[in-house]
Amino acid sequence: MPPTLPIQTERLLLRELTPADAPFILELVTDPAFLQNIGDRGVRDLDTAARYIADGPAASYARNGFGLWRVELRDGGEPIGMCGLLRRDALPAPDIGYAYLPRHRARGYAQEAGAAVLRYARDVLALPRVLAIVHPANAASIRVLERLGLRDEGTMRMNGESHDVRLFATAPVAD
Numbered sequence: 001m002p003p004t005l006p007i008q009t010e011r012l013l014l015r016e017l018t019p020a021d022a023p024f025i026l027e028l029v030t031d032p033a034f035l036q037n038i039g040d041r042g043v044r045d046l047d048t049a050a051r052y053i054a055d056g057p058a059a060s061y062a063r064n065g066f067g068l069w070r071v072e073l074r075d076g077g078e079p080i081g082m083c084g085l086l087r088r089d090a091l092p093a094p095d096i097g098y099a100y101l102p103r104h105r106a107r108g109y110a111q112e113a114g115a116a117v118l119r120y121a122r123d124v125l126a127l128p129r130v131l132a133i134v135h136p137a138n139a140a141s142i143r144v145l146e147r148l149g150l151r152d153e154g155t156m157r158m159n160g161e162s163h164d165v166r167l168f169a170t171a172p173v174a175d
Helices: 017-027 033-036 048-064 107-125 139-147
Strands: 010-016 068-073 080-086 095-098 130-132 151-156 165-169
Touching: 010 080, 010 107, 017 048, 017 080, 017 095, 017 107, 033 151, 048 068, 068 095, 068 107, 068 165, 095 139, 107 139, 130 139, 139 151, 139 165
Parallel strands: 095 130
Antiparallel strands: 010 068, 068 080, 080 095, 130 165, 151 165
């Protein structure tokens, strides 16, 4: 199993989500932009937020050694978003995902945390490739992925979804 977090950057700390993060998760996943660009996760109150953490990120940590991590400011510890790796049955490799509270967008945090997650994926987890999926209308997220060096690989439809997503990928690691 890989070493435990946290991951630190110049301004950020990434760590595993815990049940104590339920109020933050409730705020994040009920944000209108999250609902529009990522989807409704069925979180409506603190109990469903805690269940989301247990059934999603925490279960992924146990199963895969990675998941979505809490992103907080190193100075003060305020939670600002989440960023990490997901393992989806419909994709051939793990994908990077992220979301930030509205008051913390457009400050470079997504790119800073995303770069740290990609380094972790390469250097600690030894993943040869990382994917990303994004709603085609989410221009801000697409710009982040391009700045992180991911390449557009076209569109695809995830199982059970009614709309296409754009697929991005890191370059495969050379042997």
